[in-house]
Amino acid sequence: MNIALSLAAALAAGLLLSRVVKRVGLPNVTGYLIAGLLIGPSCLNLLPARFDAVMAEIITVALGFIAFSIGVEFKLSNLKAIGTRSVTITLFQALTALALVDIVLIVAGFDLPMALTLGAIATATAPAATLMVVRQYKAKGPVTSTLLPVVAMDDAVGLIAFSVSIALAQSFASSADLSLMSIIGSPLIEIALSLLIGSALGLLVAFTMRFFHSRNNFVMIAMAAVLLGIGISERYGLSSLLLCMSIGAVFINLYEKAEPILEACDRWTPPLFLLFFVFSGAELDLSAIPGVGLLGVLYLLARSIGKYLGTFVGSQIVGADRHVRNYLGLALLPQAGVAIGMSQLASVALPQYAAQIRTVVLCATLVYELVGPVVTKIALTRAGEIPTARTSPAAQS
Helix, strand or coil: CCHHHHHHHHHHHHHHHHHHHHCCCCCHHHHHHHHHHHHCCCCCCCCCHHHHHHHHHHHHHHHHHHHHHHHCCCCHHHHHHHCCHHHHHHHHHHHHHHHHHHHHHHHCCCCHHHHHHHHHHCCCCCHHHHHHHHHHHCCCCHHHHHHHHHHHHHHHHHHHHHHHHHHHHHHHHHCCCCCHHHHHHHHHHHHHHHHHHHHHHHHHHHHHHCCCCCHHHHHHHHHHHHHHHHHHHHHHCCCHHHHHHHHHHHHHHHCCCHHHHHHHHHHHHHHHHHHHHHHHHHCCCHHHHHHCHHHHHHHHHHHHHHHHHHHHHHHHHHCCCHHHHHHHHHHHCCCCHHHHHHHHHHHHHCHHHHHHHHHHHHHHHHHHHHHHHHHHHHHHHHCCCCCHHHHCHHHHC
């Protein structure tokens, strides 16, 4: 099967399964992931091996646009209404998950380097799955308004935690002396450069928009900026997520007519996001599940409890709405692209633990990405932010 046929098969499978899952009240994201599993190597194997590079590029580009979409949620007027609450909740939920996974795995007798690495990976949340559920059901309310900034900032916290933890893990694995530069300096430089370059591109986009009047031209400028940001991040080893989020955040705050542009972008990005989830599902290997064992079960339980407990405590401290306290943590369970990327980096840094780390993260991704969007929908529904009429099969047909 050639590339064009593979793309057509992925789109068709995603659309078909999204209709199937709607009939039982599940989010589109779940259907896309199941479609990927079906056409991927684990089942029908309809995607040729030489298609891997194309899938990787589509996933990378999709993540860039997802990050840009989340970045535009950082409008100053919205952030002022939320205040420091989101920052506090983000730190508590991410670091509680990290600490709990570390403690549970160490107490259970697993090697310290592997425990530290999986603890850091546990901080990552899947912004794509959460964003798709929010968009599909047009959720609105205090939980949703807090959820999007928390998910966006979570990647920054996760990147710092992962960089520090992987440096510590390497040192413990090799018995080398710890370096302040390797633990703190390098991660901070990467984050700072990603934010700085992304902000500069966002400023450039806002300035360039003033010389064009066609909405189509506006969309092309935004696309060019995101693609440029992805290219720069890959070329210089920066965080494409942080860089593209910065583009969106700066742009939305500097250009007063941004809303029509974002609406136009929303019209063409759905196929890209569909392919992202289908290909993410295709990368999940069902044969890896039996090899997970106790390590995988403990990781799943500790991360889930950590995310919910950290969110609950953080929300309690800042005096957030009771729905935020009770339901936000449930919407933070999805985990996918960022976690898989971290596991790949960890496999290179710690080759002796590569097989175990990769297996645990892939299996956890399978569980979280199939169950997570459903739990997110349930949480937002119980919080009263998804009206019943929108969630019924009839309303979605």
